[in-house]
Amino acid sequence: MNEIRAAQRRAQRYRFSDGIGELVTGSALALAGSGFLIAQLLDSDILRLVSLGCAFALVPLGLLTARFLKERITYPRTGYVRPPRPRLTYRQRFGLNMLFVLVVMPLVREYFGPALDPDTMTGRVAFFVWVALMVAPLVVMALRLHLYRLLFIVATALGAGGAGLLARVPGDATIGILFAATGMMAVVTGTCALHGYLRTHPRSELDGDHGL
Amino acid sequence: MGSSFAVDPDRVIHEPARLKIMSALSVLDCADFVYLMGETGLTRGNLSVQLRRLEAAGYLIVSKEFRGRIPRTIATMTDSGKKAFKDYRTYLRRLLRNTSEQGMQADDFPKALGTNA
Numbered sequence A: 001m002n003e004i005r006a007a008q009r010r011a012q013r014y015r016f017s018d019g020i021g022e023l024v025t026g027s028a029l030a031l032a033g034s035g036f037l038i039a040q041l042l043d044s045d046i047l048r049l050v051s052l053g054c055a056f057a058l059v060p061l062g063l064l065t066a067r068f069l070k071e072r073i074t075y076p077r078t079g080y081v082r083p084p085r086p087r088l089t090y091r092q093r094f095g096l097n098m099l100f101v102l103v104v105m106p107l108v109r110e111y112f113g114p115a116l117d118p119d120t121m122t123g124r125v126a127f128f129v130w131v132a133l134m135v136a137p138l139v140v141m142a143l144r145l146h147l148y149r150l151l152f153i154v155a156t157a158l159g160a161g162g163a164g165l166l167a168r169v170p171g172d173a174t175i176g177i178l179f180a181a182t183g184m185m186a187v188v189t190g191t192c193a194l195h196g197y198l199r200t201h202p203r204s205e206l207d208g209d210h211g212l
Numbered sequence B: 001m002g003s004s005f006a007v008d009p010d011r012v013i014h015e016p017a018r019l020k021i022m023s024a025l026s027v028l029d030c031a032d033f034v035y036l037m038g039e040t041g042l043t044r045g046n047l048s049v050q051l052r053r054l055e056a057a058g059y060l061i062v063s064k065e066f067r068g069r070i071p072r073t074i075a076t077m078t079d080s081g082k083k084a085f086k087d088y089r090t091y092l093r094r095l096l097r098n099t100s101e102q103g104m105q106a107d108d109f110p111k112a113l114g115t116n117a
Helices: A002-016 A020-042 A045-072 A074-078 A090-112 A121-144 A150-167 A171-200 B016-026 B033-040 B044-056 B079-102 B108-113
Strands: B030-032 B060-067 B070-077
Touching (some): A002 A020, A045 A074, A074 B033, A121 A150, A121 A171, B033 B044, B044 B060
Antiparallel strands (some): B030 B070, B060 B070
C-alpha cells in the first residue's frame, strides 16, 4: 500500500522536479513586482496600469515558455506526463475569476473600502491575511508532496508581506516588494532544482521513445 | 479464514510491474513510454509487454503521436482501469485490516492470496 502511495506521490511530484515552473512563474512575478515598485517610485499611474497589464499578459506567456522549455529539456530526458485535468474547465475558471474581479472586489471595496485602505493598519493586516491565504495551498502541496523547497518561497512571501506591514510602506510598493521578493526566491529555487535535475538526468541517447 | 480472502485480487493489476504502471497512471491524465520506463525501472521490452497486457484487459489506451519527427507512445488509463485500480486498493486495504484483526502471520499471506510461496 505504501509502495502504491509512494509511486503516486512521485508521479504528482514529477512536474515540479525540473524547477521550470518556478523559474518561469518567479521571473513573471519578479518582473511584475519590479514594475509596481518603479511605478510607485515615479508615482506614475500610466506605469502602474502598464505593469498590471503586463502582469496579466505574463500568465499566458509564462505558460507558453514553460511548455517550450519542458519540450526541450524535460520530456527528452525523463519523459512526458500530463497532469490530471482540473475539475473546472477553462471557461468556468475564467468565469469565476471575472465574477471575482467584476462583482466581489467592487462589493468588498464598496462596503469595507475605508477599512481596507492599504495605508491603514486594518488594511495592512487584511493584506497580510490575504497573502497567507494565497500561499496556504503552496504549503499544503509542499508538505504533501515533500517539496520542501517551496517553503522558502512561502517564507519569502510572508516575510515580504510582514515587512511591508511593519515598515508601513505604501500599498502599491508593498505589493511590488511582495511580488518581486517572492518571484526572485522562486527563480532561485527553480534554478537550483533545474541545475540538480540536469546534473542527475543526462539527455537520453534514444532518438524517440522506442515504445510499442 | 476471513471472508475478504474469498475474493481473488485482480490478477492483471496484481503483478508488481503492472501495479507500478497503474499506480503512476492513476494520478496522471497520461504518461509516455520514457516516463513509465524511468518510473517502473522496466526494460523497453518488458514495459512494452506489460502495457499490451493492460491494454488487452481494457485498463489502458496506448496511442502513438509525433512531436516533430520524434515518436511518443502515450498511455492513458481508461475508466474501467480506474475502477479496477480502485477496487484493487479497496481489496488490499480490507486484506490488511482483516489480517491485523486476525493476527495473521506473514507465512499465511501466500495461502490467503492463493499464490505459491
